[in-house]
Amino acid sequence: MKPAAAVVFATAVLGATAIAAEIPLADRKSGYEYMGRETRAMQDDDTANPGMLWVLDGEALWNRKEGAAAKSCADCHGDARASMKGVAARYPAFSTERGRPVNLEQRINICRAEQQQSTPLPFESKELLALAAYVGRQSRGMPIEIADDERTKPFLQAGRELFTQRQGQLNLSCAQCHDDNWGQKLAGAVIPQGHPTGYPLYRLEWQALGSLQRRLRNCLFGMRAVSYPSGAPEYVDLELYLMWRARGMPIETPAVRP
């Protein structure tokens, strides 16, 4: 077999999993590095970072008794500063109850339903974002560690396929921008590598805190693709893949982005 033919063969065997140019681990950059001086200063100073307003709300919610069980998060988990340290860096994580990975917001709602016997908080609601931000804040600076084992592998693979699959009227894949063309310009803005290191984060454009799923919806909308309902398994698979792709990078929650 000629070398050229061998390459074609190898690509065909790997099929959809062969990614044009996965970013080498050492070349990865957080979106933080593309921000201007003022926006960085906003994220770095806890009294200037508007995301901290949600963190404070989250702290109050953590200690508030909820549901028929009249239990607060703190009643089981104690002081979040100790018990939630590093937790957000491991999510999405496999849930044995659900038989698939769940993200941090879903995990909070599982706790609400089963431990507090309360109603789930709607996705993107101020309360759910506040709790996720408060839990996420406890992992700031810690490296992302996503379990890459037999249970999560199929979902990681599904997420990777979604990431590399062309979709929408513009017929674009996530990878075409965030793997192949990061650092280039899309209109006036720099294309980041798309590492979800700081979610939920405060986006100046939103003038509010928002989840990773909200951000993914933004991208799908830009690709003129059909987005999924909040909490859809496709989003969680994609979140899982994106977090795995950012493994080892430090958590910045609550980050600030333009």
Added chain:
Amino acid sequence: MARALINAPAKAKRGDIIEIKTLISHNMETGFRPDNTGKAVPRDIITDFICKYNGQEIFRAELFPAIAANPFLTFYTVATESGTLSFEWTGDNGFTATESVDITVE
């Protein structure tokens, strides 16, 4: 539930110029955005901010619809004496919020 974050030095030397940073949670609804039915969402903004140093007004700001949500205001003053810096925000629909921090001047 209006949350506010204040960043002012707890200690300063007499005569020092100190920076005070304030951040408050507020939607700052402009009054110009239409809702799903096409009707404008009523304006709901913070209109005034006052900072007092031991009861004496040292900084005042008027806010308008073009100011982003969660207004962040930073300003300077001269540390003259130990005491309290108090902050007051007022706005539409009877919105008020107050906050205060102590400062020791040596």
